[in-house]
Amino acid sequence: MKKLLVLCLVLFTLIGCNEKGPKIPVYAWTGGPGDATDKELLEKFNDFKDKGIDGLMFNGGHDPATYKRVGALVKKAGMDFHAWIPTMVQGENPKISKDLYAHNRNGESAWDKPAYVDYYKFLCPNKEGTYDFLAELYGSVAAVDEIDGMHLDYIRFPDVILAEGLWDKYGLVMDQEFPEYDYCYCDKCTSDFKEKTGIAIKEVADASQVQEWKQFRYDLITKMVGRLAKVVHKEEKEINAAVFPGPSIAKKLVRQEWNKWDLDAVYPMNYNDFYLKGPEWVGAVVNEEVRAVNGLKPIYSGLFICPNPDNKTKENDPENHGLLPSEIGTAIRTSMENGAAGICLFTPERMKPAHWEAFEKAIYTDYSEK
Template identity: 35%
Template sequence: MKHNLYIIIITLFLVVSCTQQKKETVAKTDEPVELAFKYWAWYGAGAGVADSIHKKQFKKYADNGIDAVLIDTRADANYLSKIAPFAIEEGLEVHAWIFTINRPGDTTALKHPDWYMVSRSGKSCFDNRPYVDYYQWLSPSHPDARQHIWNLVEGLAKVDGVTSVHLDYIRYPDVYLPVGLLPKYNLVQNEELPDFDFDYSDAAVEKFEKLYGRNIKEVEVPAIDIEWKQFRLNEIKTVVDGAYDIAHKHGKKLTAAVFPYPEMADHMVRQRWDKWSVDAVLPMIYNNFYNEGLDWVKFASEQGVKDLQGRNTQLHTGLYLPEMDDETVANAIKAVKESGASGVAFFDIQESHYNVIKFSK
């Protein structure tokens, strides 16, 4: 009898032990997970806008299916601290959107003309800007300019409640404009033109010569110098990787707005984002800019997803909505979902689009 009782006790012990182990296993793996497919919106939070306007907009986003908002506060951490809680109250993720290499009107940078990129034709972004007046590009090769950017990133990363710092304009000026924009500037770009080929600033030229033993200004055809091209790709990567370390030090992620897919970004703006340390990229697959249809949205998204295989980086496709009707928006979202992307980000949502977005989830 005692023997049978002993067996029963041992059996009960084993059952309880196995059940407890199962519970512990579940508890260990029961961590927050990313949304299956995330909806984002870029939000230009203008200075001087009343709090009530921000609150109204964030509520509209939340009510219509937006999960995350990218807030442009012109790298003002104090302003972000003020309005971020309004978005968080509506259940939105907050991402701190910053103009990174392109720093228009940066009062600190403008005190240092040597911080700016210079074109092959000798024009500085400090006072002679390519394409548009707000193109004021800092040189990632200038140590003080680079540190200034990292300081701005750190300020935003310290703001409570922010999910990520979101890098925009993290590249060189457009070597080639999207084909759909060329008529606007009355340009033909069949080669790398001197006015749009950067960075020939003293900081970059001297650094390159120190690394590779030649003055790039004396090279007959810089466009075919592979080391010169790689040097500039690496300079952008250095800024990104440094920002990643800063963001993660403060418990935040790093995200970035980038050109459609890595090979294209490399060609157009010296940006190879599949090599970066970054948690998520939002490629701006603005098909209207390239005279392309929705099949290209799917293709470019798929290409980016393939290029990121093996890396711990998500891809969320950016769409430019002003030129899309409601049906096109619905079909664009469908194309992104079919591509394997992790989400979709909307730039400039029109009023009629909100219902489309809401009912597409």
């Protein structure tokens, strides 16, 4: 009897040491594979899994073979695998005609004169050739057995207004919709809009005040998502997307009315520093996001990590800002208390040991009764 009690005590101790309690779902944006070997990739993925990450949004280009190779290793590590592929932003590609790129209010093509940065070469979502290209791309990758889902990114127009935290970086004060950042005014968009509403938008004194024109462009993106969802669902895979917060902010800045999209899950990029807000703001915006979809779709709160916490106050570029180790717990807690299904890290590579320590404590907390 005494031996039995000792054995039970040992088993109880071992179980207790290994059991951390309930864990919230955690995803992460990452990419590659670059020159990494299978062994190196597997070690990395095992490390992510051990740290509490359940699935990856993996940016690996357009080749299905890359996703098959990497996906097998992610699966071996015990994580979900989603292909993270930009949608409307596309660089030079023999499959894409130059006339598929969007035009701003000045009539300039995003191919010839992209807004803000060179890679902002946005396609027009109103061109059938755009859909044809994307349907073939997403369909071919979704057909890979190792894929669990397709993760849309840049499924939007260019930022007609930048997040305020970026204004200084680009030397702009964006208190209105300036024509060089306002898309799309190609002949097809403007003629289709006139046929639908009777409004010749190029002749309007201030197009930014025409609500029907805003809604027309929201609907173009919504329609594209719906069509791509059919392509992905045909392969019996999930479809989800990285979106701007809100959707109040998303609508204002990039024409995303994502609460109407046919998605299986939503990953809002709740990057508080971009909006000059503290970590507690994340919870407030998650509250809006959950209500926007009536709690019918999971919201995974995207968190932007500071890669060099010691230099944050000295760093001028907000893209090198982000959550400090002392802030990540607040961002996770407020996300979960306001109805998020889980979180998504941008990126695990930016996390420092102090981040991981605070992260582990936060993800093994029960928020169900908060």
